[in-house]
Amino acid sequence: MRRILRVLALTMLFASLLSWAILGANTGWTKTSVTRMKLDPITEIEFPVVEERFVPGIDFVVAAMAAAALIYGLSFVFGRKPETIESSK
Amino acid sequence: MTKMIANAWCVLATAAALSAAPIEFDFKDPKGVNNVVFRTDAPLESINGTGSGISGKVTFDPEKPAALKGSIKLDVASLHVPNPMMKEHMHGPDWMNAKQHPDIVFEIVRLENVKTQGNTTTADAIGKMTIKGQSREMNIPVKVTYLKDRLKDRQGKEGDLLVVRSNFEIKRSDFGINKGKNEDKVADTIELSLSIAGSAPRS
Numbered sequence: 703m704r705r706i707l708r709v710l711a712l713t714m715l716f717a718s719l720l721s722w723a724i725l726g727a728n729t730g731w732t733k734t735s736v737t738r739m740k741l742d743p744i745t746e747i748e749f750p751v752v753e754e755r756f757v758p759g760i761d762f763v764v765a766a767m768a769a770a771a772l773i774y775g776l777s778f779v780f781g782r783k784p785e786t787i788e789s790s791k
Numbered sequence: 792m793t794k795m796i797a798n799a800w801c802v803l804a805t806a807a808a809l810s811a812a813p814i815e816f817d818f819k820d821p822k823g824v825n826n827v828v829f830r831t832d833a834p835l836e837s838i839n840g841t842g843s844g845i846s847g848k849v850t851f852d853p854e855k856p857a858a859l860k861g862s863i864k865l866d867v868a869s870l871h872v873p874n875p876m877m878k879e880h881m882h883g884p885d886w887m888n889a890k891q892h893p894d895i896v897f898e899i900v901r902l903e904n905v906k907t908q909g910n911t912t913t914a915d916a917i918g919k920m921t922i923k924g925q926s927r928e929m930n931i932p933v934k935v936t937y938l939k940d941r942l943k944d945r946q947g948k949e950g951d952l953l954v955v956r957s958n959f960e961i962k963r964s965d966f967g968i969n970k971g972k973n974e975d976k977v978a979d980t981i982e983l984s985l986s987i988a989g990s991a992p993r994s
Contacts, residue, residue, distance in 0.1 A: 730836035733873035737841060742824045744945045745938070745954045745988040749824040750841040752871060759874075760835065 707777035711770040718766030722758045732759035813852040816953040816989030818845055818863060825987040827865060831963075832978035838877070844869030845987050849899070851953055853937050856912040857905040862898040863955075863987065885969050888923055896921045897931070910937045916957070922966035931959045942990050950992035957985040 722728070736755045739748045818825060825845035831838050844866025851859050867889040872878050882889040898921075902914040912935045920929045934956045942950030962979050964970045969977075 731874045731877065734875050735871075735873045737839075737871075737873065742988075744941060745824065745952060747824055747826075747954065747956075747986040747988060749826050749986070750828065750843065750871075752841075757873075 704777045704780040707773050707780070711774035711777070714766060714773065715770040718758075718763055718770075722763050726757050728757050728759045730759050732762045733757040813850040813855075813858065814951060814953075814991045815848055815850050816861075816951075816991045818847045818849065818987050818989040820845060820988070827986075828984045829870075829981055831981045833976060838872060838977065840870060840872040840881075842866070842870045847896075847989075849953065849955070849989055851935065851937065853910075853939070856907050856935065856937075857902050857914070859902050859912075859914075859916075859935065860899055862896055862918075863985075865895040867893055867895060885972075887968065892923045894921075897929070902933075903930075910939070911935070912937075920961070920966075922961070923968055925966045927965055929959075929961075931957050933957045942992060946990065946992075948992045950990060953989045953991070955985065955987050955989070957983075959983055959985075 734754065734756055736753050736757065737750045738753065740751050741748055820843075823843045825843065827842045827845070829840050829842070842865050845863065846866070847861060847863035849859060849861030849863070851861075867887050868882065870878075870881060870887065870889075872881060881887055884891070897916075897918055899916050899918040901917050902912075903917060905912060905914040914933055914935070916931045916933045918929060918931070919926050920931075936954040936956075938952040938954065940949070941952045942948050945952065959982075961981050961983065963977075963981055964979050
């Protein structure tokens with residue numbers, strides 16, 4: 703159980719860092735949309751077009767790190783199994 | 792002969808009056824092109840957002856640009872920032888309070904320092920800005936471009952377009968937007984950039 707929790711914690715940590723890096727390495731807050739500016743040819747007004755897209759930010763990474771640390775800490779609650787000594791017959 | 796001259800003058804005066812009539816432009820834009828972009832400083836990253844729920848009416852006389860009057864309204868619920876929690880707070884009672892104060896309104900009373908070159912007029916628009924139920928007189932620089940007969944290109948109807956642009960700042964403390972609080976997290980000064988076009992169809 704201890705090992706399982708530690709592996710889970712490390713997996714969570716690396717998965718969050720990897721997804722953060724792949725999805726833009728955004729050093730700001732997590733975003734659920736991205737705004738692009740387009741040009742209206744008649745009036746020459748630049749106008750926003752909002753696209754729904756998940757972009758994890760620093761808060762996402764910190765939350766994942768905190769969760770990983772919690773799970774890793776929980777692993778200490780589960781002590782090592784006592785070694786069983788087989789008695790020779 | 793005198794009667795002929797008098798009649799001619801009447802016709803000329805009527806023609807002049809008709810051609811110089813102020814035109815009413817409607818800024819409601821179903822295409823969502825009309826927008827305001829806002830920006831304010833914050834510690835982690837600057838807060839950048841948009842608002843597209845623009846409406847309002849402005850009367851503009853191409854012969855007398857200085858006589859421009861009208862009001863522009865922004866639907867507070869249309870204000871958008873990319874972080875969903877930040878957006879919820881922005882619309883909430885401590886900040887913009889969209890439920891109780893659904894609109895931001897700027898009523899143009901007069902233009903000053905009017906300069907016209909071709910179809911473009913720059914001026915200072917003096918008017919009343921109302922945000923979150925609080926009103927203040929403001930002096931906002933504007934650039935107005937009159938696009939005669941261009942409505943056809945946009946909507947397939949005969950008519951004119953009027954493009955209004957402005958960059959200005961407000962202080963959230965002037966309008967009771969979480970006044971004096973969280974200034975370490977959200978700056979007091981908000982920069983705004985307005986780009987809107989009104990249409991005046993000719994029936």
